[in-house]
Amino acid sequence: MPASSPRVAVVDYGAGNLRSVTKALERSGLRAEVCGDPASLRNADAAVLPGVGAFANAVASLHAKGLDDAIRDGIERGRPYLGLCLGLQLLFDSSSEHGENAGLGLIPGRVDRFPERDAEGKPLRVPHIGWNEVRFSGEHPMLEALPERDIYYFVHSYRAKVANAAGQVGVCEYGGLEFTAAAAEGSAFAVQFHPEKSQSSGRRVLDAFARWIDSC
Amino acid sequence: MLLKRIIPCLDVNQGRVVKGVQYVDHVDAGDPVEVARMYDEQEADEITFLDITASHEGRRTIFDVVERTAESVFMPLCVGGGVRSIQDIRDLLNAGADKVSIMTAAVHEPELVEEAALKIGSANLVVAIDARRIDDREDYRVRAGGRFRENDPDAVFEVYTHGGRNPTGIDAVAWAARMARAGAGEILLTSMDKDGTKSGYDLEMVRGVADAVSIPVIASGGGGTPESLAEALDDGPEGGHAQAALAASIFHFKEQTVGSVKARLLELGIPVRPPRVAVDGPRALR
Numbered sequence: 001m002p003a004s005s006p007r008v009a010v011v012d013y014g015a016g017n018l019r020s021v022t023k024a025l026e027r028s029g030l031r032a033e034v035c036g037d038p039a040s041l042r043n044a045d046a047a048v049l050p051g052v053g054a055f056a057n058a059v060a061s062l063h064a065k066g067l068d069d070a071i072r073d074g075i076e077r078g079r080p081y082l083g084l085c086l087g088l089q090l091l092f093d094s095s096s097e098h099g100e101n102a103g104l105g106l107i108p109g110r111v112d113r114f115p116e117r118d119a120e121g122k123p124l125r126v127p128h129i130g131w132n133e134v135r136f137s138g139e140h141p142m143l144e145a146l147p148e149r150d151i152y153y154f155v156h157s158y159r160a161k162v163a164n165a166a167g168q169v170g171v172c173e174y175g176g177l178e179f180t181a182a183a184a185e186g187s188a189f190a191v192q193f194h195p196e197k198s199q200s201s202g203r204r205v206l207d208a209f210a211r212w213i214d215s216c
Numbered sequence: 217m218l219l220k221r222i223i224p225c226l227d228v229n230q231g232r233v234v235k236g237v238q239y240v241d242h243v244d245a246g247d248p249v250e251v252a253r254m255y256d257e258q259e260a261d262e263i264t265f266l267d268i269t270a271s272h273e274g275r276r277t278i279f280d281v282v283e284r285t286a287e288s289v290f291m292p293l294c295v296g297g298g299v300r301s302i303q304d305i306r307d308l309l310n311a312g313a314d315k316v317s318i319m320t321a322a323v324h325e326p327e328l329v330e331e332a333a334l335k336i337g338s339a340n341l342v343v344a345i346d347a348r349r350i351d352d353r354e355d356y357r358v359r360a361g362g363r364f365r366e367n368d369p370d371a372v373f374e375v376y377t378h379g380g381r382n383p384t385g386i387d388a389v390a391w392a393a394r395m396a397r398a399g400a401g402e403i404l405l406t407s408m409d410k411d412g413t414k415s416g417y418d419l420e421m422v423r424g425v426a427d428a429v430s431i432p433v434i435a436s437g438g439g440g441t442p443e444s445l446a447e448a449l450d451d452g453p454e455g456g457h458a459q460a461a462l463a464a465s466i467f468h469f470k471e472q473t474v475g476s477v478k479a480r481l482l483e484l485g486i487p488v489r490p491p492r493v494a495v496d497g498p499r500a501l502r
Contacts, residue, residue: 019286019287023287023288023290027290053336053337054337125430125431126431127432129459130432130460151489155339157401174218197292197314198290198291199291202290
């Protein structure tokens with residue numbers, strides 16, 4: 001990895017393994033560094049917020065370490081931010097996972113559990129686990145390098161819904177119900193699926209992220 | 217729409233693959249990481265490692281295997297076998313597993329599933345169930361007098377532990393429902409009658425469990441042909457209604473790749489992720 005490669009902070013809020021994300025970013029030519037303090041996060045060229053664990057714990061942990069403000073600052077200054085899975089949900093106003101909790105409030109909308117019934121009234125299996133198609137739309141530097149639709153790996157019980165359509169740049173359907181699979185606001189781009197687990201489809205997303213960082 | 221998953225499974229003993237992958241000659245067929253890499257190239261939807269290491273000392277080897285796999289393969293990885301505590305689950309997730317399955321510990325201590333779901337989350341938590349058809353009902357009814365609410369004298373399938381050796385008296389369908397209520401994110405259901413026979417999945421068992429829970433079900437045991445996988449995944453009245461099919465020997469020993477199996481499943485009308493890689497035989501045979 002050349003020293004001049006962009007430095008990407010993989011935000012560590014104590015939610016477990018970051019190895020796959022770090023290795024997947026390196027594969028796309030990025031210098032990925034696990035980062036748990038606000039100062040080094042502010043110095044990074046870009047940030048990735050990976051997603052494992054519960055919403056409330058993640059918010060509390062980000063806040064306790066001062067990482068939430070560092071993420072907001074970075075996004076305000078136009079640094080590319082990529083949220084993965086829970087890292088998408090955290091950008092929204094609030095979530096009802098284990099009680100009502102406020103998120104970072106960067107994207108208007110909320111996060112709720114999948115309903116018990118699908119669009120036809122049949123029981124819906126939750127979590128939503130497996131490979132599902134995402135249809136992208138709208139304008140974003142990330143989207144220029146991605147196909148209009150592709151198949152990615154999901155594993156989640158809660159899903160985000162944008163309050164206004166402009167924030168949604170990718171949609172996925174489960175049980176006949178649509179949810180936000182990709183969201184964008186300012187320099188934040190986030191996906192509900194796991195690019196680091198989505199083989200060649202996922203690699204294209206991280207390659208697009210690397211290209212976006214380069215263009216900034 | 218959510219696609220049905222095809223999951224190759226490797227038995228791992230002290231860090232080595234037990235059932236060799238016979239057709240592979242370009243890779244170290246005994247190294248789980250190399251075999252995982254091969255299945256990644258074939259675009260398997262997930263991979264499962266079942267650690268069958270018996271000795272306590274040998275059990276650390278799985279962490280090294282999981283770490284090396286997570287560093288080189290960008291696909292979902294489930295690990296099970298000998299998982300007894302919340303700490304075991306955490307250790308495997310920290311090593312790089314995406315999901316961890318528990319079986320015997322859940323039977324001995326069902327509260328463990330609730331605790332794990334609360335502390336770690338349901339999405340990473342798989343409850344594995346080994347079950348057999350009850351053939352001697354009198355015998356079963358004696359066992360079913362135990363402490364579980366899931367002892368149904370009219371049960372058709374009984375939960376076993378220790379690789380199918382120890383009967384528990386527990387009705388497998390009721391057990392799956394209880395585990396789902398406790399917070400399991402997924403059920404991995406193995407028919408011990410069918411396991412290793414390549415004679416097709418126990419469709420009645422798979423369907424019985426899949427219809428009793430509102431979490432995904434992975435069918436296991438008996439998958440020997442693309443047609444049998446299709447049956448397990450079929451949502452019609454005769455199908456297994458499973459969301460995923462786990463198989464070992466079909467990929468390890470036969471002239472099939474994940475891609476060639478998926479191509480056949482698509483012909484049979486099962487919605488799977490279309491293979492992007494070549495679907496002709498395994499590379500060593502070309």
